[in-house]
Amino acid sequence: MKPNQLIDGLKFLTQFGICGLAIAFILLITFPDKFIISPDKHVDNIAIEEKNPVEIFSYHDAISLAAPAVVNVYARQLRTEQSNPLFQDPLFRRFFGDIPKDQEINNNLGSGVILNDSGYLLTNAHVITEANDIQVTLYDGRQTTAKVVGIDSETDLAVLHIDLKNLPVAPIGNSDALKVGDVVMAIGNPYNFGQTVTQGIVSATRRNSVGINLIEDFIQTDAAINPGNSGGALINARGELVGINTAIVSNTGGSQGIGFAIPMDQAIDVMQQLLSKGFVERGWLGIVPQPVPADISEALGLNASGIFVTAVFNGSPAADAGVMPGDIIIEVNGNALVDSQQAVQVISVYKPGEIINLDIIRDWDRIFLTAEVRQRPKIVR
Numbered sequence: 001m002k003p004n005q006l007i008d009g010l011k012f013l014t015q016f017g018i019c020g021l022a023i024a025f026i027l028l029i030t031f032p033d034k035f036i037i038s039p040d041k042h043v044d045n046i047a048i049e050e051k052n053p054v055e056i057f058s059y060h061d062a063i064s065l066a067a068p069a070v071v072n073v074y075a076r077q078l079r080t081e082q083s084n085p086l087f088q089d090p091l092f093r094r095f096f097g098d099i100p101k102d103q104e105i106n107n108n109l110g111s112g113v114i115l116n117d118s119g120y121l122l123t124n125a126h127v128i129t130e131a132n133d134i135q136v137t138l139y140d141g142r143q144t145t146a147k148v149v150g151i152d153s154e155t156d157l158a159v160l161h162i163d164l165k166n167l168p169v170a171p172i173g174n175s176d177a178l179k180v181g182d183v184v185m186a187i188g189n190p191y192n193f194g195q196t197v198t199q200g201i202v203s204a205t206r207r208n209s210v211g212i213n214l215i216e217d218f219i220q221t222d223a224a225i226n227p228g229n230s231g232g233a234l235i236n237a238r239g240e241l242v243g244i245n246t247a248i249v250s251n252t253g254g255s256q257g258i259g260f261a262i263p264m265d266q267a268i269d270v271m272q273q274l275l276s277k278g279f280v281e282r283g284w285l286g287i288v289p290q291p292v293p294a295d296i297s298e299a300l301g302l303n304a305s306g307i308f309v310t311a312v313f314n315g316s317p318a319a320d321a322g323v324m325p326g327d328i329i330i331e332v333n334g335n336a337l338v339d340s341q342q343a344v345q346v347i348s349v350y351k352p353g354e355i356i357n358l359d360i361i362r363d364w365d366r367i368f369l370t371a372e373v374r375q376r377p378k379i380v381r
Contacts, residue, residue: 114167154213283375288310
C-alpha cells in the first residue's frame, strides 16, 4: 500500500468515528432516560428482591386464618364425698347434725376448634371426660360455658357447643392429601401460657398400633405439642385445618418431637355422626384378637399376617358365623389382616348389618365363613 493511500484511509476512519460520537452525543442529550440507568432504581430492585424471601417463608397469613377459631378449654371435675360412713348414720346426724363433705377439685386444661358458626367445636374426649363444668375462652377474649353434645371415646373426640354469636370458623383442609415433609403448625394453649403456635413437618401418616386409642389413624408430626395442646388445631401452610392434636410420646411430659393428630376427614365424620345420631356407627365381630404365635406363623408360612382368635363372645356375630377360638383370620373381604389393632380398624369400617367374608385357617385347613357385623358396644373407660 502506498503512503498516500494509508493516510487517506486513516482520515476516513477518523472522520467516521467523530461522526459516530457526535450522533451518540445528540441521542444521549435528546433521550437521557433510554441510556442512563438510575442508581435509585437499581437500589429499589435489590430491596424488593431481599424482601421476597421473607414474605415466602412467613406463615403469618396462614395462622391468621385459623387462630381465631382455636379456643382454650378449661374442664373442672368436682367430687364431693363423706370422709367417714359414720357421718351418714341417722342417730349420729340426730345428735351432731350434718358434717361438711370433703370436696376434691380436678382441673383439666386443653384446647378446641370451632367448626361452624352455630357454635359447635371439637376437642379431645380426655380433656372433658367426667367434667362438671367446662369453660371456653375465645381468641377475642370472650368467655362462656360449653355443653357436651357427644363423646366418642374410641377416637378420643368430643363435640361441645357454645351459645355465642359472630363466631370465627376454621377453614377445613384435605387431610388425605398430606404427605411426609409437608409443613404443619400446631395451635393450642400449652401449660396455659395462652394461644401458642409451633411449626414442624408431617413425620408420618396413617400411624396405627400406637396404643393410645382403640381407633387410630394418626398424623405424626414434630411440631411441638405439650399438655394443653390436646384438642387444638393442626394446620397446613395455607392455614387449613388438617388435624386435631391429641397426644404426645414423652418420657418427661414435655414435647420430644413425636406428636399425634387425628386427621380431619375422620374427625369430621365422627362429629357429624355424633350430631345426627348421638353415637358413631362401627362394625363389630365379637372376637378377642391376638398376634399369631411365632411358631404357628412360621409353620403355616403366614409371614406374620393374620390374627389369632383367643376368644369369641357368646351371641356375637362371630359366634353366629361359626368362628371358634384358635382360628386364624387372615382376610376380611379380601383385606389382609396384619395385627390386632389393624383388624379392629378394618372391621369397624363396616356398618351394622353389612355382610363380611372371613378367610380362616382352622386346624391347617382353609375355610370361608360369612358374618353380619353389628354395632360395636360402647366402651366405658
